Amino acid sequence: MTEDVKINRGLKGIYFERSGVSQIDGTRGELSYRGYSIHDLATRSTFEEVAYLLIHGDLPNAAQLADFDARLTAARTLPPAIFDIIAACKGGHPMDVLRTAVSALAALEPGSRQMGEEAFIENGLRLTSQVPMIVAAHEAIRNGRAPVVPDPDLSHAANWLWMLKGEKPSQDAARLADVDFILHAEHGSNASSFAARVTIGTEANLHGAIVTALSTLAGPAHGGAAEDVMKMVQEIGSPENAADYVKTKRKNREAVTGFGHRVYRAEDPRARHMREGVRRLGEEMGAPEWYEILQAVVEAMKPYARHGLNVNVDFYSGVIYQLHGIPMDLYVPIFALGRMPGWIIQCIEQQRQNILIRPLTLYNGPEPRPYLPLAER
Ligand SMILES: CC(=O)SCCNC(=O)CCNC(=O)[C@H](O)C(C)(C)COP(=O)(O)OP(=O)(O)OC[C@H]1O[C@@H](n2cnc3c(N)ncnc32)[C@H](O)[C@@H]1OP(=O)(O)O
Numbered sequence: 001m002t003e004d005v006k007i008n009r010g011l012k013g014i015y016f017e018r019s020g021v022s023q024i025d026g027t028r029g030e031l032s033y034r035g036y037s038i039h040d041l042a043t044r045s046t047f048e049e050v051a052y053l054l055i056h057g058d059l060p061n062a063a064q065l066a067d068f069d070a071r072l073t074a075a076r077t078l079p080p081a082i083f084d085i086i087a088a089c090k091g092g093h094p095m096d097v098l099r100t101a102v103s104a105l106a107a108l109e110p111g112s113r114q115m116g117e118e119a120f121i122e123n124g125l126r127l128t129s130q131v132p133m134i135v136a137a138h139e140a141i142r143n144g145r146a147p148v149v150p151d152p153d154l155s156h157a158a159n160w161l162w163m164l165k166g167e168k169p170s171q172d173a174a175r176l177a178d179v180d181f182i183l184h185a186e187h188g189s190n191a192s193s194f195a196a197r198v199t200i201g202t203e204a205n206l207h208g209a210i211v212t213a214l215s216t217l218a219g220p221a222h223g224g225a226a227e228d229v230m231k232m233v234q235e236i237g238s239p240e241n242a243a244d245y246v247k248t249k250r251k252n253r254e255a256v257t258g259f260g261h262r263v264y265r266a267e268d269p270r271a272r273h274m275r276e277g278v279r280r281l282g283e284e285m286g287a288p289e290w291y292e293i294l295q296a297v298v299e300a301m302k303p304y305a306r307h308g309l310n311v312n313v314d315f316y317s318g319v320i321y322q323l324h325g326i327p328m329d330l331y332v333p334i335f336a337l338g339r340m341p342g343w344i345i346q347c348i349e350q351q352r353q354n355i356l357i358r359p360l361t362l363y364n365g366p367e368p369r370p371y372l373p374l375a376e377r
């Protein structure tokens with residue numbers, strides 16, 4: 001009887017819920033948040049507006065945005081114990097440090113165990129402001145510097161760069177970080193958001209779900225791709241080596257990182273904004289070769305595009321971070337900074353009509369057998 005059961009490994013192509021947050025057309029390579037094209041949002045909006053849009057459902061008016069900004073800015077504080085925790089694990093990967101600090105915040109912050117939509121928004125906005133503080137504080141502490149105090153006059157993206165570097169970012173650098181956050185803000189039932197929903201499905205709280213999401217984002221098949229792309233670019237070294245690199249990878253049936261996606265069969269629509277950023281920044285900074293290497297890899301991968309293999313959002317983002325002088329192990333945490341609103345609203349949607357998420361695995365282990373006492377085995 002079980003022979004007839006259809007197994008959907010990796011839940012490929014399975015709809016498990018409805019969502020009003022973002023829409024992906026994988027065949028046409030289109031993405032929208034709450035009905036707004038990602039291209040309009042990436043070129044005309046800000047992270048704060050997009051976060052409001054995702055969480056509240058509509059773009060804010062001026063008063064709503066001012067109030068939202070004020071809430072985010074006021075939340076730029078961390079309990080002192082968090083800095084001690086960061087210092088105690090400063091040698092760890094920034095993603096592990098971030099996850100540990102968020103987990104500690106669950107125990108340290110009043111109200112972190114509260115349930116319900118208002119509590120999720122309140123705790124979610126606090127975490128949105130605290131997550132960049134944790135990553136920047138870790139970067140400072142591991143380099144023997146004091147963490148930079150947040151600047152309430154700066155936007156979310158500009159304040160992140162200020163805390164990271166200790167110097168005020170140029171308008172261009174702040175805008176590039178803003179666009180990066182917008183592009184990463186939400187993406188339906190991706191692995192980390194799905195994992196967060198599974199946590200909320202058990203009626204656990206938002207802090208717990210964000211810890212789950214951070215754990216899930218960290219892998220190279222998901223948020224870790226940008227770091228791997230940068231390593232690949234360094235390994236390739238020069239555009240004329242790209243074709244051989246791709247040939248060897250394909251021959252060994254290994255993934256070329258930054259390519260492929262569970263949903264997109266056309267180019268990921270977010271990639272074009274990052275591609276333009278790499279090209280422009282590379283030229284401005286007198287380092288055009290990284291863009292050239294990336295484009296040589298794209299050229300070498302062209303024969304596989306007809307099978308749906310195209311670049312994804314993280315093919316270009318790593319090089320942008322590198323050009324900004326950001327250490328490679330911060331690339332995944334930067335993805336997390338952008339994804340906060342997406343995780344929060346996925347958790348809110350899940351708990352509005354909550355249901356335990358619990359699929360089945362089909363047993364293929366040994367037939368029933370007698371238990372033998374230890375002496376007889
Ligand atoms: C923000 C994000 O999370 S985007 C994803 C970031 N991750 C990466 O860039 C890592 C590289 N990419 C991958 O590992 C994969 O494409 C994933 C994990 C993202 C998606 O995996 P899946 O949905 O399981 O792959 P999918 O079913 O689309 O693969 C179809 C075929 O393309 C191949 N393929 C998929 N991605 C790649 C790749 N990057 N390079 C080479 N071949 C690939 C698979 O081997 C498979 O070939 P086969 O049918 O001959 O076995």
Ligand SMILES: O=C([O-])CC(=O)C(=O)O
Binds near residue numbers: 187189190261262312
């Ligand atoms: O949707 C996915 O599977 C992965 C992805 O692109 C994202 O999370 O941004």
